[in-house]
Amino acid sequence: GEDHINNTELIIIDNPRPLQYAILIEAHESEDDIIPFAVAYHFIPEDSFTWEFPSSNDRIDSKGKTYLRWSNTFEEEQSGSLSIKSLDNDEISFINDLDTLKSGNFLEFNLPFGSYQLIMDVAGNSYRSDTFAIYPDIQLDAINLCGNDLLLEWDYDSDVENYQLLTIREDTLIPFLTTTSRGYEFIDFSELNTPYIAVKPVNDDGVTGHNSYTLNINFVKPPCYIKSFSGFLENDDLIRLNLGLSTTREVEDIRIYSNTSGVSELLSSFVPNMLSFSTTDDNIDIGDNQYTAEISLKDGNIISQEITIEFIPAGVYEILQNPVLEGEDIVIKKNAEQGATFDLFSSTGYKVRSQPLNGSLIFIDTSYLPSGSYPYIIYSGDDVFKKGIIIII
Numbered sequence: 001g002e003d004h005i006n007n008t009e010l011i012i013i014d015n016p017r018p019l020q021y022a023i024l025i026e027a028h029e030s031e032d033d034i035i036p037f038a039v040a041y042h043f044i045p046e047d048s049f050t051w052e053f054p055s056s057n058d059r060i061d062s063k064g065k066t067y068l069r070w071s072n073t074f075e076e077e078q079s080g081s082l083s084i085k086s087l088d089n090d091e092i093s094f095i096n097d098l099d100t101l102k103s104g105n106f107l108e109f110n111l112p113f114g115s116y117q118l119i120m121d122v123a124g125n126s127y128r129s130d131t132f133a134i135y136p137d138i139q140l141d142a143i144n145l146c147g148n149d150l151l152l153e154w155d156y157d158s159d160v161e162n163y164q165l166l167t168i169r170e171d172t173l174i175p176f177l178t179t180t181s182r183g184y185e186f187i188d189f190s191e192l193n194t195p196y197i198a199v200k201p202v203n204d205d206g207v208t209g210h211n212s213y214t215l216n217i218n219f220v221k222p223p224c225y226i227k228s229f230s231g232f233l234e235n236d237d238l239i240r241l242n243l244g245l246s247t248t249r250e251v252e253d254i255r256i257y258s259n260t261s262g263v264s265e266l267l268s269s270f271v272p273n274m275l276s277f278s279t280t281d282d283n284i285d286i287g288d289n290q291y292t293a294e295i296s297l298k299d300g301n302i303i304s305q306e307i308t309i310e311f312i313p314a315g316v317y318e319i320l321q322n323p324v325l326e327g328e329d330i331v332i333k334k335n336a337e338q339g340a341t342f343d344l345f346s347s348t349g350y351k352v353r354s355q356p357l358n359g360s361l362i363f364i365d366t367s368y369l370p371s372g373s374y375p376y377i378i379y380s381g382d383d384v385f386k387k388g389i390i391i392i393i
Contacts, residue, residue: 048073049080049101049122051129059210061137062113062159069106070120080122082107087115087131088205113159113203135209136160140199142217143247146224146302148190151247153183154199154212161204166211168196173214175200185249189217225251227275229293229304236335238282239309241267243293248272252296258283259290259306267291284311287318315385317357317378323391326371330364330390332357332378340380344390347373366392 013021023039053069054060072078082095095109101122111134118129136157143151154163164175165184173196177184186192195217201209228244241256251272256279258265268279281289289311293304312318312335320331332342334357342364344353355364357378369392377387 044073046073047075049120049125049127051118051120051127053106054129054132056130056132058132059137060111060132060134062111062134062157063136063155065108066111066134067106067108068118070101072101072122074101074122077102078122080120083119083121084111085117085119087117088203088207092119113157113201113207113209114205115207133207133209136201137210138163138199138201138212140197140212140215142215142220143249144224148186148188150186150189150217151183151249152186152197152199153247155182157201159203160201160209162202164200164202164208166198166200166214167192167194168214169194173198173211178202195219225295225297225302226293226304229291229307231291231307231309233309233311234280236314237284238280239284239289239291239311240278240280241291241293243277243304245272245275245277245295248275250298252298255294255296257292257294259292260285260288264292284309286311286313286316317386319388319390322388323393324366326369326392327367330366332362332364334360334362336385340378340385343377343379345375345377347375 011023025035025037049070049072051068051070053067060066068082078101080098080101082098083092084095085092096107098107101120113135115131115133117131120127136155136159138154138157140152140154143153152165162178162180163182165177165179166173166175168174169176176192196214197217198211198214200211203209223246225245225247226243227246228242231239231241234240243254243256245251245254254270254272254277256267256269256277258267258281267281268277270277281291287310289309290306291309292306295302310333312333315336316334317336317340318333320333321328322330324330330344334340338358340357342353342355342357342362343351344364346352352369352374353364353366355362371392374390374392375387376390378385
C-alpha cells in the first residue's frame with residue numbers, strides 16, 4: 001500500500017532464492033530531479049546461532065555477575081552444551097547443558113579476572129563468541145597527607161597479582177610504577193610533573209585489566225586528613241557532631257572540643273580505627289555553640305575549622321544583637337508557635353512599633369528611630385513571653 005508519512009520502509013523476504021532483486025521508488029511529488037536514498041540489507045541465515053553478550057568491546061567487572069545472551073534462527077527447538085575457554089592458559093571448561101536455546105535467553109554466572117571465549121555446541125556445530133575480558137573495576141581514591149604528600153588507594157581484588165600506576169607522558173597514558181599493595185604513597189607528588197594518574201590491574205598470567213578512571217589530582221585532592229566536620233541540632237535538646245577522615249594513616253588519636261563561651265572543653269576522644277566518628281553535646285548554650293576537631297599525628301596536630309551550631313530552645317525568643325546600631329534592623333530569632341506580637345515603646349511609653357512575629361527569623365525596621373532606650377514586649381493575648389530594653393546607638 002501507499003505510505004506518505006514514513007521515510008523508512010522495511011521489506012522482509014522469506015526464503016529468498018538466488019535471483020537479482022530491484023527496488024523501485026516512485027515519488028508522489030518532487031521538486032528535484034534527483035532524490036537521495038539509501039538501501040541497507042541484512043541476511044539472516046537459517047539454523048544459525050549468534051552470541052549477543054559479551055562481545056570484545058564490553059567492559060565486565062569481575063566482582064559482579066556476568067550475563068550471557070544469545071539468539072538463534074533454528075527452525076526446531078534445540079538443546080546445547082556450553083563451555084568456556086580461558087585464553088590465559090587455553091583450558092576449556094564445561095559449564096552447563098541447556099535444554100533449550102530460545103532467542104533472548106540468558107545465563108548468569110561469575111568469572112574471575114581473565115580473558116575468555118564462550119563455546120556453544122549445538123547438533124554437532126560449535127559456535128564461538130568474541131574473545132572478551134573480565135577485569136576488576138578499580139576505583140581510585142586520592143588522600144591528602146598534607147603538603148605535597150599524597151596517598152593513592154584503590155579496591156582490593158584477590159585475582160590481581162600487581163597494579164600498574166599510569167600517568168600521562170606526551171599525551172599518552174603509560175605505566176611508570178608497579179606495586180603489589182592496594183595503595184601507594186608519594187612523598188612529593190609534584191615530582192611527577194603531571195596531575196593525572198590512573199591504576200591498572202594485572203593478573204598472575206600477565207593479563208592487564210581496564211584502567212581506572214584517570215584522576216586530575218588538582219581537582220580531586222581532598223582536604224588534609226579531615227574530610228568533613230559538621231553538626232546539627234537533634235531532638236531539640238542536644239547537638240550531634242560528625243567527623244569524617246580521608247585516612248587514619250599515622251593518626252594517633254582524635255578529639256572533638258566544645259569552644260562555647262571562649263572555654264575549650266574536651267567532648268570526646270576516639271581511637272583511629274575507622275573513618276567516621278560521631279558524638280553528642282547535651283550541655284549546650286542558648287545561641288551559638290562552637291566546636292573543633294583535632295587530629296593528633298606522629299609529627300604534629302591538625303585542627304579543623306571551627307563550626308557553629310545555633311540553639312534556640314522551644315518557646316524562646318532571642319534578640320540576636322543588642323545594642324543595635326542606629327538605622328539597622330532589630331533581629332529576633334524564635335523557636336515557637338506563630339501568633340506572638342512584638343511591641344516597641346519610646347522612653348515615655350509611646351508605642352513606636354508593633355509587628356507580628358511570623359517565621360523563625362524576624363527583622364524589625366528601626367530606620368525612623370533615633371538613638372536611645374526602647375522597652376519592648378513579646379506577647380500573645382494575655383501571655384507575655386519576653387520583655388526588656390533595646391538600646392539603639
